[in-house]
Amino acid sequence: MPNNIFDGGVTGISMIIGNSSKIPLAALVAAINIPFLCIALKKLGKKFILRAAYAMILFAMMIKVFDGFEDATEDLLLATVFGGVILGVGVGLVLRSGGCLDGTEIVGIMVNRKTNISVGNIVLAINIVIYIIAGAMFGIDRGMYSMLMYFITSKVIDIVEIGWEQAKAIMIITDNGEKIAEGLHENFGRTVTFIRGEGLISGTEKDILYCVVTRAEIFEIRKFINSLDVTAFTTITDVSEIIGRNVKQKPEA
Numbered sequence: 246m247p248n249n250i251f252d253g254g255v256t257g258i259s260m261i262i263g264n265s266s267k268i269p270l271a272a273l274v275a276a277i278n279i280p281f282l283c284i285a286l287k288k289l290g291k292k293f294i295l296r297a298a299y300a301m302i303l304f305a306m307m308i309k310v311f312d313g314f315e316d317a318t319e320d321l322l323l324a325t326v327f328g329g330v331i332l333g334v335g336v337g338l339v340l341r342s343g344g345c346l347d348g349t350e351i352v353g354i355m356v357n358r359k360t361n362i363s364v365g366n367i368v369l370a371i372n373i374v375i376y377i378i379a380g381a382m383f384g385i386d387r388g389m390y391s392m393l394m395y396f397i398t399s400k401v402i403d404i405v406e407i408g409w410e411q412a413k414a415i416m417i418i419t420d421n422g423e424k425i426a427e428g429l430h431e432n433f434g435r436t437v438t439f440i441r442g443e444g445l446i447s448g449t450e451k452d453i454l455y456c457v458v459t460r461a462e463i464f465e466i467r468k469f470i471n472s473l474d475v476t477a478f479t480t481i482t483d484v485s486e487i488i489g490r491n492v493k494q495k496p497e498a
Contacts, residue, residue, distance in 0.1 A: 254347035254368065255281070256308075257375040257391070261382065275305040281348030288355055297345040304346050307335070321390055329394040333401025341405065412484040413463055415456045417470060418442065419477040422452020428473060429454075433462060457484055 259273035278301045286294050311331075339346050345354075353367035372395060380388025419425055426437045440453035458466060463481060470477055 254349040254372060254375070256347065257372065257379065261375070261379055264383070269309070271305040271308040274308060275302065278348045281351045285351045285355060288358075289351065293345070296342070297351070300339045300342075300346050304335070304339075321386075325390045325394045326397060329397030330401050332394075333398040334405055336398065337402040337405025412457050413460055414482045414484045415454075415458060415463075415466065416480045416482075417454040417456075417477055418451050418479075419454070419470075419474050420449075420451065421474045421477070422454055425452075425470060425473055425477070426454055428469060429456060429466070432469060433458070433466060435462075 255277050256270075256274055259270055259277055262268065263270045263273055282294055282298055282301075285297075336346055345351060347368075349368050349371045352371070356362060356367050376388045376391050376395075379391055417425060422439060426439070429435045429437060435456050435458055437454040437456040440455065442451040442453045443449070444451055467479070467481075470479055
C-alpha cells in the first residue's frame with residue numbers, strides 16, 4: 246500500500262515487516278499465512294482450508310500485480326479510499342464464495358468456537374493492535390489513515406457480500422391483520438406470514454404480520470399501514486441475508 250498505509254491482519258503484519266526489510270510483500274503474506282493454515286487443518290476441515298489456501302495464494306499474486314500502482318498517487322486520502330474500496334471488493338468476493346483471506350480470521354473462528362467472543366470482534370482487536378504498532382513505528386497519522394481504510398474496506402465487504410439493496414424485515418402488530426395483509430399483496434406484491442398473539446394488558450388477540458421487503462419500499466409501506474390502522478405497532482429491522490426467494494424479484498402479475 247502506498248505511503249505506508251497499512252491493512253489489517255496478516256497483510257498488515259507483513260507490511261510492517263516489509264517496511265523494515267527487503268522481503269517482498271507478496272512472499273511475506275504467503276509465508277505468514279502458512280502456519281495459520283497448518284494449525285487450522287484439523288479444526289476447520291480440508292475443504293475450508295483448501296478454499297482459504299487458494300484465496301490466499303491468489304491474494305498474494307494480486308499484491309504482486311498491484312505493486313506497479315504503488316506510486317500512482319502521493320495523496321494519502323486517495324490512497325486510503327481507493328485502497329479500501331479495491332480491497333473490500335476482493336475480500337467480499339472471496340467471502341461470498343465461502344473462502345478466507347487472512348490467518349487472523351482463522352484465529353477468530355477457532356477462538357469463537359471455544360468462547361462467546363464473535364469472530365468480528367477478535368479480528369478487530371488484532372487489527373487495533375496492528376494499527377497501534379504501525380502508528381508507533383511510522384507516525385500516528387499513518388495509523389489513523391490505516392484505520393480509516395479498514396473502515397472503508399469493511400463497508401465495501403458488506404455491500405459486495407450482502408448486496409447494495411439491503412432487505413428490511415417488517416413486523417406489524419395490529420387488529421386488522423387480514424386487511425393489511427391483503428393490501429400489502431395487492432399494492433406491493435408482498436405476502437406475509439401470520440403469527441397469532443395476545444396483548445398482555447388487554448388480553449385480546451392480535452395479528453402479527455411478518456414481511457420482508459426492499460429498502461426502497463419502506464416509505465410507501467409505512468404510509469400504507471398508517472392509512473389502514475394508525476394504532477398498528479410496527480418494527481422495521483435490517484436483514485443481512487435471505488435464503489429462499491429473493492425479495493428483489495418483481496412479483497408475478
